[in-house]
Amino acid sequence: MTGRAPVIGLALPALAVGVRHAFPTLTTRRPSGSVRPRYAGQGRPGGVALTFDDGPDPKGTPAVLEFLDARGWRATFFLLGSQVRRHPQVARSIAAAGHEIAVHGYEHRNHLARSASWVRRDLRAAREEIAAATGMQPRWVRPPYGVLSAGTLAAAKELQLTPVLWTAWGRDWEAGPADTVMAHLRRALRDGGTILLHDSDCTSRPGSWRSTVGALPLLAADMTRRQLVVRALDEHLGGGR
Template identity: 45%
Template sequence: MGHKVLRYGAVLAGGSALAHGIPAVATIPFVRIKLFSKLSGLGRANHLALTFDDGPDPKSTLIFLDTLDQLGHKATFFMLGLMVERNPSIAREVVSRGHEIGLHGYEHINHLYRTFPGVLADIRKGFDTIVNLTDTTPTWFRPPYGVLSTSSLISAKLTGLKPILWTTWGKDWEDSCTPETIFHNLTKSIDPNSTNSRISNPRMAGPTLLLHDSDCTSQVSSWISSVNSLHLLDKWATENQFGLGTLSDHFL
């Protein structure tokens, strides 16, 4: 959809890292150098962090939870405060089934177009909404559109949140996505031989995967392909000896 193109168009402005399927980070070089590996979600070896953005959504999130239960995996759900406000029982269900809640902001706004006080207010409102309605305290913050501005970084720090982006994405917002294309996009740049190597770099090896459990900012019903791609991902992860889990698990 148009705004999705714009959404990731904004990320494209960030730099060449996108060519490798990795989101652009901040545009400030020293931030990129110091934080890039952690920001792009490179965690422990033999492990994939599974993350979902944009929920909780009454149309789809419970189906993701059922599928994850069936496959035996936990994940981190980056929720929008506005969606939590509308669907608090689903947000609590995510917690009660053993998953982790991260913050995606209160509204799905591009931080490049907001003032620092505006970004700080949005992050604080989203954080408070999750704390008040789910009785859990998020650890992680992923900005809408993957655009991490200096305002985002400072606001996240002031709110006690750790910023994180992702390593690979399923492009599950695209009109033509299928479970197979999503699975391919998620895994094509992951080399299990190097990613699972405990010798070369045991602490910084496993990637973080980005999917969406809601179509609220994507093509209508795109979540159906996303949820179905989980079966393919589970099979591939088993074959390649990856565990799948939450971000907190990923950075143990």
């Protein structure tokens, strides 16, 4: 994870989100490219991993959990420490339903704009807040906007968290129609890929979680048609639950 050139800005699609939300000047400086497979969440064939960022959220998370329960799907939730502090019982409900818990950060900040020590403090605080609320020790980290800075990688190594980004996203933060979210997913989603959606609108357009929830039945139909199972990252990337 270390010992190679800094991977600052390696996550181009992710960076585009960061750009949209906070750093409009960064995009034009980035060369085009793609997420390195090592961090993209490319897993075993025969299925895809389903992941949600930015929760827990008192409105979005229960709606997502209800669908997952009805469908019998397990997913991975990349939680924000700041949201866990506000809604610890919602964080607990995710873990209690058998889903996997992971670290998104404490604050939703672009790590490229922060010092290595800030990033380390943020991820450590997030891990502690999440573990205290859920009783689970997270294994994965996905920094805000998918921006992996050299500081992110160093902190992840120190905290024994493995970075995982995604291979397909629904751009659900735009709060568009569900079939648009599904169209974005379909464009990039391949066997063994990892899906990024959001169970919270705390960093995006108000009510955008409704687009997410609306897209889930469409995803289910697509997965059935393609005969792919949906699973959490622990099962997808190996190492078991």
